[in-house]
Amino acid sequence: MTARIREFLRTRRPDGPCLVVDLDVVREKYMSFAKAMPDTRVFYAVKANPAPEVLALLAEMGSCFDTASVAEVEMALAAGATPDRVSYGNTIKKERDIARAFELGVRLYAVDCEAEVEKVARAAPGSKVFCRILSDGAGAEWPLSKKFGCVPEMAPRVLEHAHRLGLEAYGVSFHVGSQQRDTGAWDAAVASAAGIFREMADRGIHLRMVNLGGGFPTRYLKNVPAVQAYAQAISDAILTHFGNHVPETIIEPGRGMVGSAGIIKTEVVLISKKSDDDEVRWVYLDIGKFGGLAETMDEAIRYPIKTARDGDEMSACVLAGPTCDSADVLYEKDPYLLPVSLEIGDEVLIEGTGAYTTTYSAVAFNGFAPLKSYVI
Numbered sequence: 436m437t438a439r440i441r442e443f444l445r446t447r448r449p450d451g452p453c454l455v456v457d458l459d460v461v462r463e464k465y466m467s468f469a470k471a472m473p474d475t476r477v478f479y480a481v482k483a484n485p486a487p488e489v490l491a492l493l494a495e496m497g498s499c500f501d502t503a504s505v506a507e508v509e510m511a512l513a514a515g516a517t518p519d520r521v522s523y524g525n526t527i528k529k530e531r532d533i534a535r536a537f538e539l540g541v542r543l544y545a546v547d548c549e550a551e552v553e554k555v556a557r558a559a560p561g562s563k564v565f566c567r568i569l570s571d572g573a574g575a576e577w578p579l580s581k582k583f584g585c586v587p588e589m590a591p592r593v594l595e596h597a598h599r600l601g602l603e604a605y606g607v608s609f610h611v612g613s614q615q616r617d618t619g620a621w622d623a624a625v626a627s628a629a630g631i632f633r634e635m636a637d638r639g640i641h642l643r644m645v646n647l648g649g650g651f652p653t654r655y656l657k658n659v660p661a662v663q664a665y666a667q668a669i670s671d672a673i674l675t676h677f678g679n680h681v682p683e684t685i686i687e688p689g690r691g692m693v694g695s696a697g698i699i700k701t702e703v704v705l706i707s708k709k710s711d712d713d714e715v716r717w718v719y720l721d722i723g724k725f726g727g728l729a730e731t732m733d734e735a736i737r738y739p740i741k742t743a744r745d746g747d748e749m750s751a752c753v754l755a756g757p758t759c760d761s762a763d764v765l766y767e768k769d770p771y772l773l774p775v776s777l778e779i780g781d782e783v784l785i786e787g788t789g790a791y792t793t794t795y796s797a798v799a800f801n802g803f804a805p806l807k808s809y810v811i
Contacts, residue, residue, distance in 0.1 A: 436786060437459065439459065439811055440457050443811050447809075451721065452700065452722035452806060453700050453806065453808065454697050454699050454793055454806055455698050456484065456486060456693065457696050457697075457811055458489070458811065460693075460695055461693055464696070465477065465479075465492075465498060467662045468651075468662055468688055468692070471666035472666045472684075474684070476684070476685045476686075477685070477686055477688065478498070478499040478501040478522055478524075478646075479493050479498045479500050479688065481500055481507040481510060481689075482503050483690055483692065483693055483694075483794070484689075484693045484789055486808055487513070490511060490514035490516075493692075494511070494514045494520075499520040499522065500520060500522070501687040502521055502525075503523075503524060504525065505535045508535075508539055509539070519542070522541075522543040522646075523545065524545045526546060526548075527551075527583075528551070528554065531558070533558035534558040534559070537562065542559070542562045542563055544562055544565075545565055545567050545646075546564050546567070547566060547568075547583060547593065548589075549592070549593055549596045552600065553600065560602075563603040564597045564603070564604065564605055565605050565607060565608045566585070566590040566594050566604075566606075566631075567607075567646075568584050568585060568628070569585060569586055569587070570612070570620075570623075572612030574617030575614055576615075576616070576736060577614045579610055579612055579613065583610070584609065587627040594635060595635070595640060605643055606628075606644030606646060606682065607632070607645055608645070608648060609624040610687075611650045612650055613649060613650060613689075615650035616660065618660050618664050621647060621650075621672050622671075622675075622676075625673055625676050625677075626675075626676045629676035629677050632682065643683050644683040645684050645685075646684075646687065647669060649686070649689050649690070651686070651690065651692075652690065653690050653694025653789075654695060654787065655738055655786075656738075656739055662691070689791075690790040693790045694787050694790040695789060697787070698789075699806075701722045701782070702720065702780065702782055702783065703718060705718075705719040705779060706778070707719075714750075714751070715751050716750065717752070717755060718754050718755070718773060718777065720757065720765075721757050722785075723758055723763040723765060724762060725756065725796075725797040725800045726758075726797070727792035727793060728785075728792065728795070729795035730791055734765075734767075734769055737769075739787060740773070741783070741784045742777060742782070743781070744776045744777055747775060747776045749772040749773060749775065750775050752772070752777075754766045754767075755767075758800060793808045
């Protein structure tokens with residue numbers, strides 16, 4: 436909670452659940468990445484929080500942008516980025532969307548199979564492509580599935596296919612899992628990337644870039660290493676596996692850039708028990724999974740929760756959202772300790788919610804409005 440957010444909530448008193456993002460925190464986070472990794476280009480993951488004010492600030496500071504759709508490409512350009520600072524990082528793209536991005540000037544595309552390469556070759560001839568490889572995501576609180584990427588052994592074939600179709604086989608990318616607290620998680624993926632570089636060189640094709648992906652965490656209930664610790668571990672991995680042939684590198688921070696910049700203000704709608712002898716209360720908020728807290732799925736991301744009564748006696752509570760959907764329960768397997776004195780109508784603050792909240796908010800599910808956002 437920053438002083439600026441506290442003052443905004445005190446004076447504006449916005450009705451209903453809302454996210455408040457402090458741009459000073461975003462500015463500080465960008466500078467920490469840029470300072471810790473001066474030879475690596477920062478491609479902010481737009482999907483984390485595409486608020487125009489956030490994008491404009493980052494564009495002004497020199498950030499590049501990782502986009503997942505034509506709409507995000509257009510957002511980045513509207514914020515002031517030039518097309519050479521935009522990557523179309525989604526490996527699942529409609530050919531007409533590739534064509535539109537190419538028309539807008541984008542020349543950097545992610546692929547993970549030959550069919551995607553062929554779409555890029557037809558719709559964005561001569562562009563640069565990088566092949567995403569699978570990573571196990573061990574150590575991440577929000578691991579990624581096999582939806583994106585191919586096994587490292589397949590990547591040279593994909594990249595050689597791109598080369599033969601007139602594209603520039605530019606590099607390799609991976610993602611070690613979101614909210615990755617293990618600074619050593621990049622080592623195995625960098626080793627795989629180096630192996631692909633060597634095999635491609637043997638085929639007469641010289642790759643140039645390693646996209647180190649995202650994964651940089653926000654502090655929730657557990658401490659996380661500083662950006663400098665990740666930078667040092669990644670630098671060590673690159674020197675170990677690439678030696679003196681250091682490639683170009685880019686990173687795609689999203690959560691690590693904006694997560695700690697935001698607070699969600701919510702309200703207690705109901706407090707109840709399921710039986711007279713139940714020791715665990717159910718606390719229902721006016722925001723839930725469908726209002727922007729989708730990352731509470733399987734209780735993976737555990738946000739810090741604050742109330743004005745936190746000095747009082749505490750007891751275990753199940754935390755749930757307001758919708759008529761049984762899946763809309765935030766924390767039940769591992770209940771939260773909340774004040775016994777908590778009452779209906781009390782304000783609750785959910786910290787660390789600057790990333791992946793407004794973009795996960797459903798449009799009027801059960802008639803509830805999407806999560807409002809204020810950027811200060």
